[in-house]
Amino acid sequence: MPSEVFRWDAAANLVSSDHPGGYVEHNRLKMFEDKRFEYDVYGRLVRKVSGHGPAKELVLEYDDWNQLKTVVTKDRLGTATTHFEYDAFGRRIRKLNGSYASTGFLWDGMRLVQETYHDRQGEEALTYLYESNSYVPLARIDQGKAAANDADVRDAVYYFHNDVSGLPEELTDAGGELVWQARYKVWGNAVQEEWVARKPQRSIPAWGEAQFSAPTPPHVPRPQNFRFQGQYLDRETGLHYNTFRFYDPDLGRFITTDPISLRGGINLYKYTPNPISWIDPWGLTGFFTPSVFTAPSGSTHTVYQQAID
Known part of the structure; x- marks a missing residue:
């Protein structure tokens, strides 16, 4: 990636x-x-x-609890509306795209553990596993679907490979093959992202036997939407859902003020001082990524450093 240069004001x-x-x-x-x-x-x-010229426009609307409720996206392709629903704890539990598609979200505490798609492709659930006591994703399990003339249904397991901040850079399958990769700007905006196509395995018929089979089209997995720890990319808007707020990777900041006010820092829109070594999984206050060290006694300790403005 080329170098990036930034300038900040006094706040x-x-x-x-x-x-x-x-x-x-x-x-x-x-x-x-x-x-x-x-x-x-x-x-x-x-x-x-x-x-400039044919610009892209987002119009955002909030509910009485300052939660983002509706986003209307306008661009050269037309107008699209996305709605969000939340539970009593402020966690997003549903996303609706017009009248044809929705995504449901299931939580374990404050960690997203499953999302279920309902759209023209049918229904499909993705389940997530994390590192212990962490928001760093470890694996994703895609619900299996039976192929034509095949009653055997198998889940697909993908393993995350993350950078030092926990930002996913690659996914590999159960066989260790690379299946997805992405490259980002400093503040989490993806500049390259792709699912890596794999060559189909050719079957070898026994001697003297002829084997004929129609090629099976490859299954395209659902998008990989995890970004910084605790963040989920909404591709409809380009914003990252960050539990209690939304983050804009174009700007490296939140789109609303901090729900905990000055306890989160003097700048109410600030994400973290440095996204490479700091995280904010809830959208409230930044922390230095944990450092693990081993004491002479053999016990291990995890150390966090809170942001100081």
């Missing part, structure tokens, strides 16, 4: 990268590169316009 607002032109008012970013932003009286982002 820790990212105001420019390689292109100047950032403008901040009361810690509310109004302009950044080719993007323009509007906020309501509560400091919540309500409109984002990206690009």
